[in-house]
Amino acid sequence: MKLSRRDFLKSAAAAATIMAAGCTPRGKRRDEVQTVQDIEEVDRWEKGVCRFCGTGCGAMVGVKDGKVVAVKGSEDNPVNEGLFCVKGSLLPAYLYGEDRLTKPLIRRDGELQEAEWDEAMDLIANKFEEIIDEHGADALGFYGSGQCNASEAYAYNKLYKGAIGTNNVEGNPRTCMASAVGGYVTTFGKDEPMGIYADFEEADVFFIIGSNTAEAHPVLFNRIVKHKRENPDVKVIVADPRLTRTGEIADYYLTFKPGNDLALMNSMAYVIINEGLTDEQFIEDHTNFNSDGEDMSYEEFKEFIADYAPEDVADLVGIEAEEIYEVARLFADPDKETTSLWCMGINQRVRGVWANNLIHNLHLLTGKICRPGSTPFSLTGQPSACGSIREVGALSHLLPAHRVVDNEQHRQEIAEIWGIDPDRIQPEPGLHTISLFDATYTGDIKALFVMCTNPGHTLPNLQRYREGMERTFLIVSDIYPNRTTELADVVLPAATWVEKEGIYGNAERRTQHIAKAIDPPGEAKPDLEIVVDLAHRLGYQDLFPYEGPADVWAEYRQTTLGTGMDLAPYERYKQEHGLLWPVVDGQETKRRFVADYDPYVEEGVDFYGHPDGRAIIFARPHTPPEEPPTEEYPYTLTTGRVVEHWHTSTMTGRIPQLKRAFPEHYVEVNPEDAEKLGVNEGDMLKIISRRGEITLPTKIKGRAEPRPGLLFVPMHDEEKLINFVTIDAYDPGSKQPEYKLCAVRVEKA
Amino acid sequence: MIIAGILVTVKEEKKAEIKDVLSSFAEVTIYEVEETDRIVLVLEAKSRKELKNFVEREIASLAGVINAAPAYTNSELDILNSKEDELILN
Numbered sequence A: 001m002k003l004s005r006r007d008f009l010k011s012a013a014a015a016a017t018i019m020a021a022g023c024t025p026r027g028k029r030r031d032e033v034q035t036v037q038d039i040e041e042v043d044r045w046e047k048g049v050c051r052f053c054g055t056g057c058g059a060m061v062g063v064k065d066g067k068v069v070a071v072k073g074s075e076d077n078p079v080n081e082g083l084f085c086v087k088g089s090l091l092p093a094y095l096y097g098e099d100r101l102t103k104p105l106i107r108r109d110g111e112l113q114e115a116e117w118d119e120a121m122d123l124i125a126n127k128f129e130e131i132i133d134e135h136g137a138d139a140l141g142f143y144g145s146g147q148c149n150a151s152e153a154y155a156y157n158k159l160y161k162g163a164i165g166t167n168n169v170e171g172n173p174r175t176c177m178a179s180a181v182g183g184y185v186t187t188f189g190k191d192e193p194m195g196i197y198a199d200f201e202e203a204d205v206f207f208i209i210g211s212n213t214a215e216a217h218p219v220l221f222n223r224i225v226k227h228k229r230e231n232p233d234v235k236v237i238v239a240d241p242r243l244t245r246t247g248e249i250a251d252y253y254l255t256f257k258p259g260n261d262l263a264l265m266n267s268m269a270y271v272i273i274n275e276g277l278t279d280e281q282f283i284e285d286h287t288n289f290n291s292d293g294e295d296m297s298y299e300e301f302k303e304f305i306a307d308y309a310p311e312d313v314a315d316l317v318g319i320e321a322e323e324i325y326e327v328a329r330l331f332a333d334p335d336k337e338t339t340s341l342w343c344m345g346i347n348q349r350v351r352g353v354w355a356n357n358l359i360h361n362l363h364l365l366t367g368k369i370c371r372p373g374s375t376p377f378s379l380t381g382q383p384s385a386c387g388s389i390r391e392v393g394a395l396s397h398l399l400p401a402h403r404v405v406d407n408e409q410h411r412q413e414i415a416e417i418w419g420i421d422p423d424r425i426q427p428e429p430g431l432h433t434i435s436l437f438d439a440t441y442t443g444d445i446k447a448l449f450v451m452c453t454n455p456g457h458t459l460p461n462l463q464r465y466r467e468g469m470e471r472t473f474l475i476v477s478d479i480y481p482n483r484t485t486e487l488a489d490v491v492l493p494a495a496t497w498v499e500k501e502g503i504y505g506n507a508e509r510r511t512q513h514i515a516k517a518i519d520p521p522g523e524a525k526p527d528l529e530i531v532v533d534l535a536h537r538l539g540y541q542d543l544f545p546y547e548g549p550a551d552v553w554a555e556y557r558q559t560t561l562g563t564g565m566d567l568a569p570y571e572r573y574k575q576e577h578g579l580l581w582p583v584v585d586g587q588e589t590k591r592r593f594v595a596d597y598d599p600y601v602e603e604g605v606d607f608y609g610h611p612d613g614r615a616i617i618f619a620r621p622h623t624p625p626e627e628p629p630t631e632e633y634p635y636t637l638t639t640g641r642v643v644e645h646w647h648t649s650t651m652t653g654r655i656p657q658l659k660r661a662f663p664e665h666y667v668e669v670n671p672e673d674a675e676k677l678g679v680n681e682g683d684m685l686k687i688i689s690r691r692g693e694i695t696l697p698t699k700i701k702g703r704a705e706p707r708p709g710l711l712f713v714p715m716h717d718e719e720k721l722i723n724f725v726t727i728d729a730y731d732p733g734s735k736q737p738e739y740k741l742c743a744v745r746v747e748k749a
Numbered sequence B: 001m002i003i004a005g006i007l008v009t010v011k012e013e014k015k016a017e018i019k020d021v022l023s024s025f026a027e028v029t030i031y032e033v034e035e036t037d038r039i040v041l042v043l044e045a046k047s048r049k050e051l052k053n054f055v056e057r058e059i060a061s062l063a064g065v066i067n068a069a070p071a072y073t074n075s076e077l078d079i080l081n082s083k084e085d086e087l088i089l090n
Ligand code: SF4
Pocket: A050, A051, A052, A053, A054, A055, A056, A057, A080, A083, A084, A085, A086, A087, A088, A089, A216, A217, A218, A219, A220
């Protein structure tokens, strides 16, 4: 049989798809498919994980002539079972942008100029020593990422907290899921979901709030779509002030007034209680009630919730009372299993933790938790926000395995494993993200190391913090030039994804190994090597004896054993497509807090994160956004993702196909507002907040439609930074900023 | 040039109709499978936009389609600028 290379690749694509789907080929191309099945179109396949969202799809990476040329979904990975979304399917291209950073750069006379590694690392180490001598360890800061792998995050966390002696270690997950952490920890006493993705196929009802799952987590959305189409009785409730693609499968679409979701969920709780849809036995056996830190009785909670009758909040929430009744009844239907999903719309709020609590309330009041198909489940944006930040403890208040710095026993446990005096770990949390960057502005932070993230683009109220980054000694380790490297004093070229080995942890507690498939370009290095090198130059050789990620993992794993977040030995992850923690006696845990699944539970349900084994139902009152619309600023601005791009588009923007597919950002305007403003599709509109302004073309009938009074701007554009406009007010508990809502006015430009 | 293998899950009674529609696209090659609720196709897309539009507009919008998902992509012809040499496979 003769085939051109192109036809051969087509047959290989078909063969791989047929295999992923478990299909049997037939017809006239059967021979062709069967023949190519035995011929590798690449030199070898390596096991990896997609890095473009928190879903954690298994990816097999095809290498030819030392380059990644193909990618296919891992058939035996339960997350995606061989299938991808279009973003994941274009992974290889992001490695090969023409402007990859391949040499260290040092700013000299105002210009970033090429340098040798030794020179760059000596400069950093000397600067750090000088600063520590003059100003103390707290004048240093670190800002990492949910895209770092677990070993990298563990190493930098240890370097700062355990060796240098400052807790000023933050990371971009503070801006995306800190409120979800706060919600899990306050309600259940332990972070991260009890359920897993497999609950989707068991659910009868989905309650999706503050998540455009269709664009942000496409493979998970496809799982829901498939489940609903195969089971037409499955119902989907979507609550979002913007009508998005996720709404295409909704039976109920609640386009509530932005910022009023707490009232909406309290009102659902009101209906559930008043119509007797609660699971009284579950409430009695497994919950406590609390208001503002004080215990309260169930009766007192009922009094609190009495203010939220649908008729009383309908105007505030902006939807019909009857809709609230209907969705509450559906959510609580005792014959149905209900899964709730949420993401940034809930988390990026000044009361994000409370909003998380209220979702958990609905599950606890109805007992729809810890059983197949019934779970509250927060989605995450980054591939290892859970695995590398929440679990490793790489935020300013955390220590590994969900420990906290302000707990003496936790400090002692970690100090023992790190081989240091416990007093070396400071007992107070360090600066959280906004205060850390504010301290660059005020001069309290003298040097900041930024790894694998782009705060020069992503921080809210950006102008102040960009100025801060210019004032401080800024080190950036990344793969492409971006809006942060342009502010840096030293830029270090980093290896990425399959150019190095590592472990990611996804949103469902699944820990997965990524094999090294190719060498990084030029002089780029894995971030772990960079951190260990810096530690050695600072004199901490004894604390950083690691030869590679497996050594770091072995130490990190020790911190997890017996904590309920037990991780497996490194080798297991190399062999398998991920394991759900806790992994005890070699077995993963599909469902937490319930006997027969969770090895930490002997009988029934036990929320063992709290000493009495009970979860807490919180009375959390409606709280408006920090900046509600006013006469002067009558519109609300919200920002978010589109499917073609991810984060600050430093990677997806290098994929020519993605760039072409979504070349220009815009402001989405409701048609009624467009008419009021006298703007047509494409007209330039200036959006002005109390902090800054931006001019963008108007999009009236795009892929989504905000409700009247709401404007939406995608967050990815590297040129026109929407974060000059957004607000940096943050949740007092989680310290997560309220990206989702700020008041603006608009003018035709 | 991206060569993508896409799995389309369909309602059984609609498979023939959907297959007919999809086969009418020049850039699509259908690979027959025994399963009555699946269609496997290979798309030769010049751009990501083409791939995305095809999956979302041309496939997902068809009545009877349950799901459409890429399972494999190969960008070798772009990344390595490989020549389209003829292969003798057996
Ligand atoms: S859903 Fe997320 S992890 Fe999966 S392929 Fe798409 S971008 Fe990658």
